[in-house]
Amino acid sequence: xxxxxFFHELPYRTLPDALFAAPEEKPFVTNWKNKDDIESVTxxxxxxxxxxxxxxxxxxxxxxxxxxxxxxPQSIGLMAAFVGGMLxxxxxxxxxxxxxxxxxxxxxxxxxxxxxxxxxxxxVVDKDFPDELTKHISVGEAARFIRxxxxxxxxxxTEAYHCRIPxxxxxxxHSAGTTGLQKGVALSHAAVLKQISHLAPAIGIGPKDRxxxxxxxxxxxxxxxxxxxxxxxxxxVVMQSPADWVMQPATMLELMSTFQCSLAWxxxxxxxxxxxxxxxxxxxxxxxxxxxxxINCSExxxxxxxxxxxxxxxxxxxxxxxxxxxxxxxxxVFAVTQxxxxxxxxxxIWVDGDTFQKxxxxxxxxxxxxxxxxxxxxxxxxxxxQIRIVSDGGEDLTPGNVGEIVIRSESMLDGYYxxxxxxxxxxxxxxxxxxxxxxxxxxxLYVTGRRKDLIIVGGKNIYPQDVEEIVxxxxxxxxxxxxxxxxxxxxxxxxxxxxxxEVHDESDLQNAETIERELRSSIAAExxxxxxxxxxxxxxxxxxxxxGKPARSTTREKLFAECADLQVPGELT
Amino acid sequence: MSELGIKMIEYIVQEIMGGRDxxxxxxxxxxxxxxxxxxxxVDILFKLEELTNTRIPAGKVQxxxxxxxxxxxxxxxxxxxxxx
Numbered sequence: 001x002x003x004x005x006f007f008h009e010l011p012y013r014t015l016p017d018a019l020f021a022a023p024e025e026k027p028f029v030t031n032w033k034n035k036d037d038i039e040s041v042t043x044x045x046x047x048x049x050x051x052x053x054x055x056x057x058x059x060x061x062x063x064x065x066x067x068x069x070x071x072x073p074q075s076i077g078l079m080a081a082f083v084g085g086m087l088x089x090x091x092x093x094x095x096x097x098x099x100x101x102x103x104x105x106x107x108x109x110x111x112x113x114x115x116x117x118x119x120x121x122x123x124v125v126d127k128d129f130p131d132e133l134t135k136h137i138s139v140g141e142a143a144r145f146i147r148x149x150x151x152x153x154x155x156x157x158t159e160a161y162h163c164r165i166p167x168x169x170x171x172x173x174h175s176a177g178t179t180g181l182q183k184g185v186a187l188s189h190a191a192v193l194k195q196i197s198h199l200a201p202a203i204g205i206g207p208k209d210r211x212x213x214x215x216x217x218x219x220x221x222x223x224x225x226x227x228x229x230x231x232x233x234x235x236x237v238v239m240q241s242p243a244d245w246v247m248q249p250a251t252m253l254e255l256m257s258t259f260q261c262s263l264a265w266x267x268x269x270x271x272x273x274x275x276x277x278x279x280x281x282x283x284x285x286x287x288x289x290x291x292x293x294x295i296n297c298s299e300x301x302x303x304x305x306x307x308x309x310x311x312x313x314x315x316x317x318x319x320x321x322x323x324x325x326x327x328x329x330x331x332x333v334f335a336v337t338q339x340x341x342x343x344x345x346x347x348x349i350w351v352d353g354d355t356f357q358k359x360x361x362x363x364x365x366x367x368x369x370x371x372x373x374x375x376x377x378x379x380x381x382x383x384x385x386q387i388r389i390v391s392d393g394g395e396d397l398t399p400g401n402v403g404e405i406v407i408r409s410e411s412m413l414d415g416y417y418x419x420x421x422x423x424x425x426x427x428x429x430x431x432x433x434x435x436x437x438x439x440x441x442x443x444x445l446y447v448t449g450r451r452k453d454l455i456i457v458g459g460k461n462i463y464p465q466d467v468e469e470i471v472x473x474x475x476x477x478x479x480x481x482x483x484x485x486x487x488x489x490x491x492x493x494x495x496x497x498x499x500x501x502e503v504h505d506e507s508d509l510q511n512a513e514t515i516e517r518e519l520r521s522s523i524a525a526e527x528x529x530x531x532x533x534x535x536x537x538x539x540x541x542x543x544x545x546x547x548g549k550p551a552r553s554t555t556r557e558k559l560f561a562e563c564a565d566l567q568v569p570g571e572l573t
Numbered sequence: 574m575s576e577l578g579i580k581m582i583e584y585i586v587q588e589i590m591g592g593r594d595x596x597x598x599x600x601x602x603x604x605x606x607x608x609x610x611x612x613x614x615v616d617i618l619f620k621l622e623e624l625t626n627t628r629i630p631a632g633k634v635q636x637x638x639x640x641x642x643x644x645x646x647x648x649x650x651x652x653x654x655x656x657x
Contacts, residue, residue, distance in 0.1 A: 034632025100637040101605040240632070247614045247639075248631040277615045458612065492612070513595065517608065524607030531607065 010197045010232065013166045014189040016087050018232040019047055027236040029076050032255055033244065041076055043234065046083075049076070053084025053148070055157040057122065060146055064089030066121035067172065069114070071095050072148065073126060074217060074241040079227060081124060081148055082217075086170055087157065093118055093172035093184060094218040096528070099243070103525040104132045110526075115143050117418055118172065118184055124148050166190035172417050173220055175330040175461070184417035185330045195224065195333035195411035196232045198382040202338040203263070203293060203324075205229075211237040212261035214245035214252055219459070221298055224334035225265045250278040253286050253316070262292040265326070267459025268299040272493030275305075275312035289317040293341050297326040298459040300447050301376040303348055305493045321345045327378035327447055331432055333411040336387065337445045339379035347377040347444055360402035362439050362446065377444040384410035388431070389440055399441050404451050405434045453552055455486030457529050458494050462486075464552065467531075470522050471501050476515050478502040481542050483555040487566060489532060496532025497523075498566070500559055506538045533566075535559060574599050577624050581642050584620050589613045599642040611636055621645050627653030 012018040022028070024044030031039045041049065062068060068085045070092055072078040078094065085092035095114065098107055111133075115123060120143045125134070127147050134145050170192055172184040211230050215222030230237045238259045245252055253274065256264065271294075296306065306323045321344040327337040339346040353373040355363040365372050381387055388396050389403040397403040408431050415423035426433055435454065438447040455462040467484035471477055481502035486495035499519065503509055516534045523531050543554040560566050574582075578599050586597065589609050603609045609617075617639055622629055627649055638648040 032632070034630060037632070100635075100640070243611075243636055244632050246611055247618060247634060247636065249615060251631045254631075273612070279619070517595065517606065520607030521602075521605075522607070524605065530610030530612075 010193050012193060012232070014086075014168070015170055015192060015228065015231065016083065018193070018234075019043070019050070019083060022047070022231075022234045026234060028230070029079060030236065030238045030259065031074070031076050032238060032240045032251075039076055046076070046080060049080035050083035050087055051157040053081045054087035056148070057084060057090060058088050058157065060122060060144075062088060062090050062122055065169075066090045067118045068092045069095055069118060069120045069123045071097055071111075071123065071125045071129065073097050073128075074239065075126075077126070077148065078217060082171070082227075083231075089168065090121075091169045091171055091186070093120075093174070094223065095174075096216065096218050098130070098133060099528060101525050101528060102133070104130075104135075106526055107133050108135075119418065122146060166193070173223055173330045174218060175220075183419060183422055185413045186415070186417040187333055187411075187413060191411040191413070192224070192228055192333055193232065194384065195335065195382075196229055198384055198411070199225075199335050199338065200229065200233055202335070202382055203295070203341050205233050205235070207235075209233075209235050209263055209292070210259060210261045211235060212252065212256045212259070212264045213237060213239045214242050215265065215459075216242050219298075220328065220330040220334050221265050221267075221459070225295075225297075225328075249274055250282040253278070253288060253313075254282075256291060257287050260290040262290055263295070264291075264293075265295045265297050267456075267494070268296050268302050268305050269458050269492055269494035271296065271305040271309035271323070272491075275308045278312075283313060284315060286313070286316040288313065289319065291318065291322050293322055293324045295324045295326050295338075296346075297328050297335075299456050299494055300449070301325045301346065301378060302493060303374045303376050304490070306345070306376070325376060325378045327405075327436075327438075327445055329434065331413045331426070331434075332385070332407060332409045333413075335382055336385055336407055336409065337379040337381055339377060346379060347442075349375050349377075349441060349446070351375055356402075356448075362400045362402065362441065364400075375446045375448070377441075378438075378447050380444050382409075387440065387445060389438065390433075397439075400439055402437055402439045402448055405436045405438045405445070405447070407432045407434055453485060455484070455497055456495055457486070457497060458492075460529060462497065462527060462529055466527060467497060467499060467523060468550075470526050471499055471519055474501075474515065474519055474522070476503050476508045476511065477519075478504050478539060481539075481550060483542055483550045483552050485552055485556050487532065497529065498533050498535070498556075498559070499531055500535045500537060500542060500555055502537050502539055502542050504539070509536055509538065512536050535563075575646070577646065578642050580624060581617075581620060581645065585609065585617070585642070589616060597642075601642070602640050603642075604636055605640050614639055617645065621649050622653070622656075625649040625653055626656050628656055629653050 022043035026043050028043045028046045029041055068090050070081050082092045123145050166189050169186050170189040172186050175183045175185050211226055213226035217223050323345050324341050325339045325346040326335050328335045350365050350367045350372040351362040352365045353371040355361050386408045388406045390406050391397050391403050435451050437449045438445055453464045464484040468482040471482045472479045483500045487498050489496045520531050543551045604611055633652045639645050
């Protein structure tokens with residue numbers, strides 16, 4: 001067999017078709033918890049588990065087209081339930097599993113909102129899901145909670161599975177946000193298969209590839225690149241939970257080495273995290289010669305992070321050019337662009353920092369020039385995908401000029417699930433307005449920031465509105481006089497959240513430490529993310545827009561003017 | 574509070590929280606309260622191994638097991654293996 005597969009026309013009409021075509025005995029998923037707790041299934045075993053889940057869902061009255069919410073820990077059981085839903089033509093959606101930080105009342109409220117938005121029929125939780133999170137919750141007339149446990153296993157479904165139409169919805173993945181702002185992206189089988197038919201050859205997928213992942217399955221990078229791609233291309237995947245990885249990051253590279261994994265997708269901060277948080281003695285024993293590509297995705301790609309990683313692992317037998325890049329989003333199923341994996345890594349260009357910041361123009365300069373800023377390419381468009389760079393006035397910009405990235409793709413979403421208001425804003429004349437900023441040079445995309453105020457912390461998308469709403473609820477904070485924004489933290493390799501909040505009364509500032517502590521606690525409980533810095537300010541400090549609302553960008557500039565050390569060289573402000 | 578507990582608190586305040594003005598004791602919730610980010614747990618694990626002279630096996634500890642200084646030492650006692 002050739003070392004490379006060809007996917008221009010996948011011979012499947014639906015995702016279950018691809019699973020049913022997989023070799024029965026080939027390893028599929030290995031879920032690693034610790035060295036004494038490793039679960040593995042072949043494609044054949046996985047198929048039987050998915051069929052069993054399908055029968056279980058059917059026994060609970062789930063019908064084709066019904067939405068099923070899955071809230072289970074990262075596991076083969078979750079993956080089988082996801083595919084099991086698809087097998088009877090239902091539309092599964094994975095939500096994050098609550099961790100120990102969650103506050104029950106707020107969790108129940110959020111779940112009710114998401115359930116209503118998705119018009120879910122069934123909410124499936126595991127046997128360990130805390131009772132207190134489901135008590136006294138009404139999730140709509142049609143929706144019911146069920147616990148999915150091994151005791152409920154039935155015989156696998158034997159009749160032909162239901163979904164046969166490529167344009168039927170396959171599943172819903174969420175692009176960003178919490179509760180009220182969560183946007184469900186509904187994707188058809190055809191869209192997902194089209195994406196994989198373009199992505200797989202772009203990264204040179206071959207039969208010997210094996211994927212490693214610590215990425216959550218409710219995120220597009222975990223769901224598409226590390227679950228749907230291996231399912232369709234019949235590749236093994238080794239995974240661990242994000243919570244386990246973040247506590248002991250060395251395990252990622254140890255598992256890649258042990259299981260001979262060739263591919264992984266990672267947000268940018270991972271590179272610095274691995275370089276700084278894995279002890280030299282743990283690094284020195286690694287042989288990573290099996291790795292073909294680590295694809296940097298979900299956050300702007302930083303040259304410094306890539307260089308730091310390569311330097312830290314200089315003795316780990318890394319092949320040159322394994323660090324690659326990609327620009328992806330849930331709205332296009334996953335990848336929009338991909339760097340050339342046969343090259344020596346994504347292209348880098350140096351631009352004049354002053355021109356870039358003040359004029360939004362990438363003026364090439366030499367690497368050694370004063371004020372030169374390095375930009376890393378996210379690669380060129382996948383086949384079937386087009387990009388335009390558009391000015392504030394809606395005009396197409398020429399190469400080198402920074403504007404909003406606007407995308408048209410064969411695998412694009414039809415709309416946000418049950419959110420026509422958001423769909424109308426985001427999709428105009430068949431083009432998706434990403435809200436991201438970037439420029440093109442030689443048909444390669446360089447992503448530079450965001451027009452919309454999304455904050456990306458360690459690959460996790462956080463809406464500032466969510467942060468501001470939570471902070472506003474504090475008794476000492478002037479309701480609505482809060483601004484949250486992201487700031488790149490060079491030592492973490494990712495953004496951190498900065499909060500500026502006005503207190504009701506200047507005397508409240510004497511209790512700043514207590515207030516800050518309470519705000520951090522609320523944000524952690526609701527958004528599962530830490531705050532970088534909190535700035536409590538006296539009344540009337542925050543700049544308001546003409547509409548009387550806090551002006552995020554102007555307030556940020558005012559804070560930066562006051563605290564010069566907050567500014568990050570080379571970043572658009 | 575034990576001497577090791579005091580050392581751990583000093584480490585958390587100085588190295589993890591950057592000397593930020595915050596009073597913590599052995600029962601202060603750290604991650605669940607948002608005082609520290611879960612990305613810092615890897616450093617805390619290393620410090621815990623150093624202070625207790627143990628090796629804590631990968632995948633045997635969850636974030637909730639390290640949420641307070643008291644829990645940290647209890648966890649090290651439960652799953653830590655003496656360093657060779």
